[in-house]
Amino acid sequence: MKLNHDLVGTLGGIRRGIEKETLRTTKRGTLAQTPHPKSLGAALTHPFITTDFAEAQLELITPAFTDKLKMFEHLASLHHFVATELPQGETLWAGSLPPVLPNDDDITIAQYGTSNAAQMKMKYRRGLANRYGKRMQTISGIHYNFSFPEVFWQQLHAHENSEQTLSDFISEKYFHMIRNVIRHGWIIPFLFGASPAVDKSYVLGREHHLEAMGDDTLYLPWATSLRLSNLGYTNSEQSNYPLNYDSKMAYLKGVSDLLAMTSDKYRHLDASQQLNASVLQLENELYSSVRPKVVSAELRPLDAMCQHGVEYVELRTVDNNPYLPLGINDMQSHFLDVFLTHCAVSSSPSLTPQEFAIIQQRVEQVATQGRKPDVLLPTLEGEQRLADMGQTLLASMKEVAALFDTAFNTQAYSLSVSLERQKFADTSLTPSAMLLADMRATGLGYRALVQRLSDGHMLTHTAHSVSDDTRAELQQWVAKSLRDQETLERADDVPFDAFLRRKTAMTCDC
Structure with missing residues (x-):
């Protein structure tokens, strides 16, 4: 598929959104023990300020924007609002890997109220805690949501004389994209990985091969993203069942099978401690670098995709950059x-399956040893130098970057690719290398350095200028979310078990 002139003219309609997870912490670099502030609204029903796994783990969500400046302004406004509403002495943690963690009993899963919907979310999280441990679930990151405009697909559909329905055509092309994101996705932790070190409390009771730096920090000298390594946010059970990304229906069949397949590993857990004993309790439990997504408030995700196709993709491998107030900036975008x-x-x-296995090895190699001089990565053709693979890939992206420059009347897209290419020649430019270099230069451990960076960003967040109208709108969302939660709690008219059966029933014939 080529981007002809007509298609280039549609790139201005690309929609992007950001979901950023971040922990609430104390000034001592420990996990906050306070409940989700009521002044931020109800986490169950607020569209922009919610919680992820833990009660102290915020998730800040932007809508999808065609205007990138508006997307970042919305994200900055959310940070400002949250920073000014946090309990005294609390901070937004700037790193992807957590600060000092307490005993598991003191890592409270997110609380959502008394409604059936709330109970389902909390029981799902109890399942995550029992399956993978609470510590792993406190890892945070950025999800980058991306979609082409419908006119892009309409023109491409006509250009290729496709006989598929437009919806099926769009889904096919998104799975085309997803296969390549999986194939080339190792480049994301190399360029943007920012988690080469972790507080020692994270690995309490676990075997590991990390090295010590000072009294409280563990690290790997050439790591880029421990978050994406086998020590991070992974699921060994799911890796036994690689999904088929050849088509929408093949993918849905694979996910459906995992939702229905009882896991020998989880069948021993009490029914009160998880939603079910399947390999996946829900679609959300699928651990992957990229997901096809569809928006639907009524249907479960599997059925929504079956009926409506893929609407956007969610890239899930971006670490929070602790040097950036928002964790990500426009050049990275x-x-x-x-x-x-x-x-x-x-x-x-x-x-x-052979390539999938190689890709898993490749990502682990990049995550744990990506900055090692002359490091080799496995490929179908044998081992190749990471630097050579990276330079080749980014060179092949120059044409697309130039087309974006044309579409947006800028040179920023080509510049972003040029800047990232420099990291293959000089790995000290990567955020993972910068973090370790600063730890060595300052003598600070992971918790102390990230606390210092977090404190600085809090000053930026609180000083950020937000209009009276924007603040009033955010306060209106708070009030609405609290009302909506109360409405849900009053409206429950069936027992939880019946509600759960209805919400998890699948109608998709895949």
Whole structure:
């Protein structure tokens, strides 16, 4: 697939959104023990300020924007509002890997109220805690949501004389993109990984091969993203069942099977401690670098995708950059736009089980040893130098970057690719290298350095200028979310078990 002139004219309609997870912490770099502030609204029903796994784990969500400046302004406004409403002495943690963690009993799962919907969310999280441990679930990151405008697909559909319905055509092309994101996704932790070290409390009771730095920090000298390593946010059970990304229906069949398949590993857990004993309790439990997504308030995700197709993709491998107040900036977003579009227009053969296994090895190698001089990565053709693979990939992205420059009347997209190419020649430019260098230069451990960076960002957040109208709108969302939660709690008219059966019933014939 090629981006012809007509398609380039549609790139201005690309929609992007950001979901950023971040922990509430104390000034001592420990996990906050306070409940989700009521002044932020109801986590169950607020569309922009909610919680992820833990009660102290915020998730800040932007809508999808065509205007990137508005997206970042919305994200900055959310940070400002949250920072000014936190309990005295609390901070937003700037790192992806957690601060000092207490005993598991003191890591409270997110609380959502008394409604059936709330009970379902909390029981699901109890299942996560029992399956993977609470510590792993406190890892935070950024999800980058991306979609092409419908006019882009309409023109491409006509250009290719496709006989598919437009919905099926769009889904096919998004899975084309997803296969390449999986194939080339190792580049994200190399370029943007920012979690080479962790507080020693994270690995309490676990075997590991990390090295000590000072009294409280563990690290790997060449790591880029421990978050994406086997010590991070992973699921060994799911890795036994690689999904088929050849088509929407093949993917849905794979996910459906995992939702229905009882896991020998989880069948021993009491029914009160998880939603069910399947490999996946819900679709959300699927651990993957990228997900096809569809928006639906009524249907469960599997059925919604079956009926409506793929609407956007969610890139899940971006670490919070502790040097950036928002964890991500516009230049990184420019690069991600080019990367995702390149994945959409490049050749994308099927992913075989053999290639899947190689990709898993490759990501682990990059996550744990990506900055090692002359490090080799496994490929279908044998081992190749990471630097050579990276330079080749980014060179092939230059054409797409130039088309984005044309579409947006800028040179920023090409510049973003050029800046990232420099990291292959000089790995000290990567955020993972910068973090370790600063720890050595200052003598500070992970918790102390990230606390210092977090404190600085809190000053930025509180000083951020937000209009009276924006603040009033955010306060209105708080009030509405609290009302909506109360409405849900009053409206429950069936027992929880019946509610759960209805919400988890699948109608998709896949």
